[in-house]
Amino acid sequence: xxxxxxxxxxxxxxxxxxxxxxxxxxxxxxxxxxxxxxxxxxxxxxxxxxxxxxxxxxxxxxxxxxxxxxxxxxxxxxxxxxxxxxxxxxxxxxxxxxxxxxxxxxxxxxxxxxxxxxxxxxxxxxxxxxxxxxxxxxxxxxxxxxxxxxxxxxxxxxxxxxxxxxxxxxxxxxxxxxxxxxxxxxxxxxxxxxxxxxxxxxxxxxxxxxxxxxxxxxxxxxxxxxxxxxxxxxxxxxxxxxxxxxxxxxxxxxxxxxxxxxxxxxxxxxxxxxxxxxxxxxxxxxxxxxxxxxxxxxxxxxxxxxxxxxxxxxxxxxxxxxxxxxxxxxxxxxxxxxxxxxxxxxxxxxxxxxxxxxxxxxxxxxxxxxxxxxxxxxxxxxxxxxxxxxxxxxxxxxxxxxxxxxxxxxxxxxxxxxxxxxxxxxxxxxxxxxxxxxxxxxxxxxxxxxxxxxxxxxxxxxxxxxxxxxxxxxx
Numbered sequence: 001x002x003x004x005x006x007x008x009x010x011x012x013x014x015x016x017x018x019x020x021x022x023x024x025x026x027x028x029x030x031x032x033x034x035x036x037x038x039x040x041x042x043x044x045x046x047x048x049x050x051x052x053x054x055x056x057x058x059x060x061x062x063x064x065x066x067x068x069x070x071x072x073x074x075x076x077x078x079x080x081x082x083x084x085x086x087x088x089x090x091x092x093x094x095x096x097x098x099x100x101x102x103x104x105x106x107x108x109x110x111x112x113x114x115x116x117x118x119x120x121x122x123x124x125x126x127x128x129x130x131x132x133x134x135x136x137x138x139x140x141x142x143x144x145x146x147x148x149x150x151x152x153x154x155x156x157x158x159x160x161x162x163x164x165x166x167x168x169x170x171x172x173x174x175x176x177x178x179x180x181x182x183x184x185x186x187x188x189x190x191x192x193x194x195x196x197x198x199x200x201x202x203x204x205x206x207x208x209x210x211x212x213x214x215x216x217x218x219x220x221x222x223x224x225x226x227x228x229x230x231x232x233x234x235x236x237x238x239x240x241x242x243x244x245x246x247x248x249x250x251x252x253x254x255x256x257x258x259x260x261x262x263x264x265x266x267x268x269x270x271x272x273x274x275x276x277x278x279x280x281x282x283x284x285x286x287x288x289x290x291x292x293x294x295x296x297x298x299x300x301x302x303x304x305x306x307x308x309x310x311x312x313x314x315x316x317x318x319x320x321x322x323x324x325x326x327x328x329x330x331x332x333x334x335x336x337x338x339x340x341x342x343x344x345x346x347x348x349x350x351x352x353x354x355x356x357x358x359x360x361x362x363x364x365x366x367x368x369x370x371x372x373x374x375x376x377x378x379x380x381x382x383x384x385x386x387x388x389x390x391x392x393x394x395x396x397x398x399x400x401x402x403x404x405x406x407x408x409x410x411x412x413x414x415x416x417x418x419x420x421x422x423x424x425x426x427x428x429x430x431x432x433x434x435x436x437x438x439x440x441x442x443x444x445x446x447x448x449x450x451x452x453x454x455x456x457x458x459x460x461x462x463x464x465x466x467x468x469x470x471x472x473x474x475x
Contacts, residue, residue: 044071044121062249063114069105069247070122070213076102077126082180082209104212106187106240108219109249111432112256115215116185122213123183131181135371136214137364139184140194141334143201146171168197172204180210186367186432187216189224189233190360191330196229199236206243217432220246254431256439276346276379279317283344287312301335314341314450320348324358324365333365337372341450348380352389359388363429370436373448384437388430 044067051057080102107115123133132139150167151159158165182205189195205212218225220240224233273279280291287294294310294317306328309318316336323345336343351359369376380387439445 044074044118044125047121047125048118058255060114060251060253062109062251063118066105066107066115066118066247066249067121069245070118073102073105073211073213074122074125077181077211080180080209080211082176083207101206101209101243102211104214104244105247106212106214106216106220106244107247107249108216109251110254111217111435112254113249113251114255115249119183119185119213119215123181126181128181130179131183132179133183134185135367136184136187137330137367138334138371139182140191140198141330143171143175143197144193145331146174147197166200168200169204172201173208176205176208176210182210182212184212184214185371187214187223188218189227192228195224195227195233198233199239202236202243203239206239212244214244217429219248254435256435273377273379274381279344279346279377279379282377283312283315283317286315286342291317299335299339301331304332306332306335308336311340314339315344316340316342317344317346319346324361328361330364330368333361333368336365337368337374338452340374341452342375342377343369344377344379346379348378348387350380350382350389351387354389363433366433366436370440372451373445374450375446376437376440378437384441385434387437388433390430 045064048057048064048067049059052059083101107119109115120133123131147167150170189198202212216223220237223237224230227233283289283291283294289312291310294312296307296309297311297316299306308322308326308328309316311317316339323343351362353359366376368374378387
């Protein structure tokens with residue numbers, strides 16, 4: 001692992017890019033050599049050992065095991081032709097010939113143990129445009145958007161007569177026509193809407209020959225544990241095991257927390273600060289504009305208008321109340337992550353398990369910001385290690401959860417058996433949040449370019465001011 005905490009600085013991060021999923025390229029018009037790996041290359045293990053010799057990594061035998069498994073996959077992908085890419089002639093004359101598919105890899109383990117770093121190294125060594133590396137939550141947001149757009153494109157008559165038409169299959173076929181390799185960071189399911197469609201979605205993706213590499217913190221059997229209507233999700237688990245080898249990293253070391261390198265910012269070192277005035281100083285340092293002269297910016301995304309704080313270029317200054325206490329969803333945070341390279345947050349409180357909704361929003365926001373290398377600065381009165389109060393009480397549920405219990409007609413005993421109400425998911429995720437917050441405070445992380453992907457045509461802004469990092473490449 002990197003001694004300087006930021007494990008991604010020496011790897012070119014390929015964050016989720018919606019334009020990649022929208023491109024019309026097909027497998028049939030690509031050179032076969034582009035579908036897999038280069039014929040002559042340095043193995044992943046040799047690349048890893050070279051970094052160890054240079055002092056960039058600390059050798060970890062668990063990481064080497066993961067590298068060896070991915071090296072085997074890399075060799076198989078060299079000559080791989082997914083079933084969905086067979087030519088019309090092949091399908092016509094050899095309709096019954098089965099194409100052998102490749103099983104992927106599902107890797108789980110503790111936070112900061114190097115899963116994502118190793119997966120990214122593998123991804124960088126697959127020399128093909130037909131690949132996608134993204135945060136799983138981001139991927140599912142795109143899937144729901146595609147389903148919505150597909151249904152919106154149908155006439156009323158078509159909608160009323162949808163027998164035999166499956167929007168989920170149509171979306172899966174579209175994705176399979178654009179990529180054959182999916183690499184997911186942080187595979188987790190917390191949303192009931194995702195849980196309802198995930199089995200049908202991946203059943204179709206695997207049928208088309210998609211190869212999936214994924215990292216996560218939970219073993220497959222614990223995915224969506226105690227979630228709402230989990231019985232609808234359970235058939236996905238054997239499907240996942242059928243198409244992916246499961247690897248336990250079995251590590252308790254968080255390399256992100258080792259050997260911090262001081263971050264050089266105006267007024268102090270840390271991006272986790274204790275004074276709102278320093279937020280104003282940092283905003284002026286990054287933009288050349290005083291906070292009082294900045295203007296509100298409204299993002300229009302999927303029919304929703306999002307306005308939080310004031311901004312100049314790609315730097316946003318806002319407050320905790322505007323960001324996490326309002327009813328913002330995942331798609332809102334995704335739009336913010338695509339639009340802003342720096343997000344400065346004032347008046348950030350200690351988060352509490354007693355108020356789970358804001359805590360969930362913060363964790364989702366952190367994951368999406370981290371995946372796109374957004375620079376997050378928090379002004380908070382407690383140390384970073386205490387930003388989440390883990391004390392769990394047996395008191396009454398917050399208002400929003402009580403309303404949900406009423407809507408679902410759940411008794412208190414039934415509700416307390418579900419992670420949505422117990423806070424089990426939040427307890428599980430807090431280590432990841434603290435680990436990523438720590439990495440966000442090192443110089444190497446701040447040197448990473450913002451990776452927004454291309455802004456969707458559905459995201460419109462009313463502020464065209466120049467960005468402080470507009471000269472950086474986001475390709």
